[in-house]
Amino acid sequence: MSAVTKIKKEDLVKGAIKIIRTKGIEELSARNLAKVANCSTQPIFRLFENMDDLKNTVYNDVYEIQNKYLTNGINHQVPFIGIGLSYIEFANKEKNLFKFLFMSSNSKYNNILNMAENETGQKYTEMIMKSTGLSYESSKQIYINTWLIIHGIASMMATTNCELTIKEIETIIFDAFKGYRQVLMNKELNNKYKK
Numbered sequence: 001m002s003a004v005t006k007i008k009k010e011d012l013v014k015g016a017i018k019i020i021r022t023k024g025i026e027e028l029s030a031r032n033l034a035k036v037a038n039c040s041t042q043p044i045f046r047l048f049e050n051m052d053d054l055k056n057t058v059y060n061d062v063y064e065i066q067n068k069y070l071t072n073g074i075n076h077q078v079p080f081i082g083i084g085l086s087y088i089e090f091a092n093k094e095k096n097l098f099k100f101l102f103m104s105s106n107s108k109y110n111n112i113l114n115m116a117e118n119e120t121g122q123k124y125t126e127m128i129m130k131s132t133g134l135s136y137e138s139s140k141q142i143y144i145n146t147w148l149i150i151h152g153i154a155s156m157m158a159t160t161n162c163e164l165t166i167k168e169i170e171t172i173i174f175d176a177f178k179g180y181r182q183v184l185m186n187k188e189l190n191n192k193y194k195k
Contacts, residue, residue, distance in 0.1 A: 091154035
């Protein structure tokens with residue numbers, strides 16, 4: 001059996017993730033991947049249509065790595081804030097993977113309004129509804145507003161030497177969450193009394 005037939009799709013995906021994790025998406029090429037996988041470029045193009053096909057597969061696997069971080073946040077006293085803190089932790093510990101997912105041309109999640117409409121966004125909105133007692137629309141607004149802050153902090157973690165402690169970050173997010181909750185609670189009460 002030749003070395004070419006031994007190479008599996010999973011091996012190439014793992015190799016691609018290793019390149020992105022250590023050097024960034026800019027370094028992912030067929031030649032660099034062949035070096036990491038210890039093969040020629042032939043198996044890459046036999047198993048994937050092209051490099052975009054490979055990146056899409058890698059994207060989904062990296063997204064799952066990120067989801068494992070987010071799952072850890074659910075046990076926070078306010079699960080949505082815990083998920084946000086876990087998202088920031090992922091950005092801090094896996095800088096290049098975070099940039100690949102959320103700060104590159106490969107990103108599928110570059111519009112917060114679209115994110116609020118997808119299945120995950122709806123799940124987060126419902127999580128906020130449950131913890132605040134607010135309507136779906138108000139909870140969705142809290143999700144959007146707070147997630148913009150969370151993503152901003154995560155982006156700083158991934159790109160700069162952000163010196164905020166986890167406690168400071170939690171306070172910033174929690175204060176923003178409480179502030180938006182109060183504003184939207186007042187709005188809902190005012191609308192109720194106007195009717």
